[in-house]
Amino acid sequence: MRFQAPRGTEDVLPSSSHAWLRLEADFREHCRLYGYGEIRTPTFEDTDLFVRSSGETSEVVSKQMYRFTDKGGRDIALKPEGTAPAVRAAIEHGLCPPGTVLRMGYVTPIYRYERPQKGRLRESHQFGIELLGSAAPAADAEVIEFTARFYERLGLKGVRVLLNSLGRDECRRSYREALLKFAEPLVQDWDGEARDRLRANPLRILDSKDEALKAALAGAPSVQDFLEPESRERFEAIRRLLDAANVSYAVDSGIVRGLDYYTETVFEVQSGSLGSQNALCGGGRYDGLAQELGGPSTPAVGVAMGIERALMVLEAEGARAESISPDVFVVAVGEGALDAGLELARSLREAGFSCLIDLEGRSMKSQMNQANKSGARFAAILAEEETAGGTVSLRDMRAADQRSVPASEVAVRLRGSL
């Protein structure tokens, strides 16, 4: 029986894990610059946490959750997103008492039972930040600027920031009604799923990927026309802050987001280098969530960025990170050479150089081939002659230049060249 990784999951292999490590290091550094402390929450939570936060009618909850009953009879779900767990933890540990501001960042796997395709996985990974405790437009602008600058830092080209406001409850209620009125006469032509979507939550049909449906909705009313003066002012203030920060964006009233907890600001960043799954990230304000989860009323805003999607864009744009090759390959041939080689490798590692060594006592030719293949910058050759003389032949693999160096000086020479 040969096993395969489960459908919709991907192994990260040693040949590509360096790109992940690099990206994660970039994200953590970016969090440091903006003062977001890392939070790590469990892979699974009470199912109800997600039902209450994302909404019963959201696809994530109604169709995509990995949900099971554990041996203690608890209803458990693998986390389909990172916001609700982070907010749950903030409430549980009293991290954001009224009047304070909390900035949290995370790197997390998420689980959604979706139909896998390019850029859409059942286990995927996100970088996220959540800013709790501030209702100021500057908080929304900070999260959006963080996001735009992060993609800039990665060197992604052709990214578009799309911004919208869903207003507050009152506005959304009247907008829902108007949308329903517009769309209902059309639903006869659509499949059952679209009809269900419309009835369960009219906003969600704007999120549809169905081209025909999208075309039919082209003349639908815009949520922007329903915003209350207060929401409009907030939205304008955020736009002014983004303009001042030199973050370019477009207002797009089609951005409604697939999770129920959003209030007012919502945004996505899309990339032309991704296919139909073109969202690099999504986020927005969710002022009602903490209270919904049993905490004090806490305004909040955040974003989650798909790691696989960022890697896809990096690869498509040819900005793949260099693979990690060792500094030195120790070639040890002949009687007594392995001991001397191991000793040399040990001392080089202690000095901070990455080192590979042949363990099988293979021929000089085979070991030089391995050194070549490994991409090592230097080969430190120890054949009998060198071992006897206490020297090493240090070969610069790029310059094909080889010189004899006392074993004790190899590290010093390398330091000068690497």
Ligand code: HAM
């Ligand atoms: P989301 O839009 O569901 O938002 O996911 C954010 C990003 O995660 C997407 O734009 C996409 O890049 C990536 N993503 C989601 N699902 C998949 C998948 N099946 N395969 C590959 N990538 C995927 C949230 O998760 C919210 N928690 C964002 C947020 C944070 N809102 C406020 N704070």
